[in-house]
Amino acid sequence: MAELDAANLMKQAVGKAAADRVKSNTIVGLGTGSTTAYALEFIGDRLKKGELENVVGIPTSFQAEVLARKYGIPLTTLDVADRIDIAIDGADEVDPQKNLIKGGGAAHTREKIVDALAETFLVVVDSGKLVDKLGSTFLLPVEVIPMALTPVMRALAKLGGKPELRMGIKKAGPVVTDQGNLVIDVKFDAIADPAELEKTINNLPGVLENGLFVGVADVILVGEIIDGQPTVREF
Numbered sequence: 327m328a329e330l331d332a333a334n335l336m337k338q339a340v341g342k343a344a345a346d347r348v349k350s351n352t353i354v355g356l357g358t359g360s361t362t363a364y365a366l367e368f369i370g371d372r373l374k375k376g377e378l379e380n381v382v383g384i385p386t387s388f389q390a391e392v393l394a395r396k397y398g399i400p401l402t403t404l405d406v407a408d409r410i411d412i413a414i415d416g417a418d419e420v421d422p423q424k425n426l427i428k429g430g431g432a433a434h435t436r437e438k439i440v441d442a443l444a445e446t447f448l449v450v451v452d453s454g455k456l457v458d459k460l461g462s463t464f465l466l467p468v469e470v471i472p473m474a475l476t477p478v479m480r481a482l483a484k485l486g487g488k489p490e491l492r493m494g495i496k497k498a499g500p501v502v503t504d505q506g507n508l509v510i511d512v513k514f515d516a517i518a519d520p521a522e523l524e525k526t527i528n529n530l531p532g533v534l535e536n537g538l539f540v541g542v543a544d545v546i547l548v549g550e551i552i553d554g555q556p557t558v559r560e561f
Contacts, residue, residue, distance in 0.1 A: 342368045366397050
């Protein structure tokens with residue numbers, strides 16, 4: 327239980343640090359996941375207290391939309407907004423070059439659209455997400471339209487990956503994304519060139535988007551527990 331509390335304290339600390347960087351009169355990309363959920367909560371708090379005004383969010387998932395409404399963050403869409411000033415989102419892996427693997431929440435397609443459009447993309451993670459090389463701890467998610475599932479799995483195997491269809495938890499059958507597609511999780515023993523692999527996979531017919539985010543992140547905020555206290559550092 328203590329470990330769980332430490333992890334949550336760390337997520338809270340980094341979520342608050344991210345929320346503190348949001349300024350009034352801005353459009354904010356609202357990411358998906360447990361750490362980002364704290365950032366949304368703290369943005370909502372700042373709006374309620376009057377520390378922030380005229381902030382609107384663009385959600386990257388149904389989860390982000392629900393949380394934004396819960397915490398009183400007004401929402402807009404990419405059809406209306408002419409820019410995104412800052413996007414706050416988590417990651418499943420971060421390498422020393424600030425490249426990411428995302429998609430643990432199966433929202434990486436919408437996340438990539440919003441995060442890539444943002445003037446500043448701020449990534450919030452705990453120290454356990456830092457890796458020397460991408461793919462070392464986390465499988466690479468690939469969103470695929472249902473009719474292309476089998477050919478894309480074959481193609482991913484030819485690229486040296488071990489593909490598996492992501493199955494639901496507390497749901498019979500596969501995970502279905504907010505776009506109505508399926509997710510293939512691929513184990514690569516090594517991802518030598520993330521930029522090249524990102525392009526190669528996205529060129530497979532039927533693939534909507536994969537979880538490699540290369541050259542998109544601007545700032546990484548890392549939550550750590552030092553001497554029992556949550557701290558946040560930037561790289």
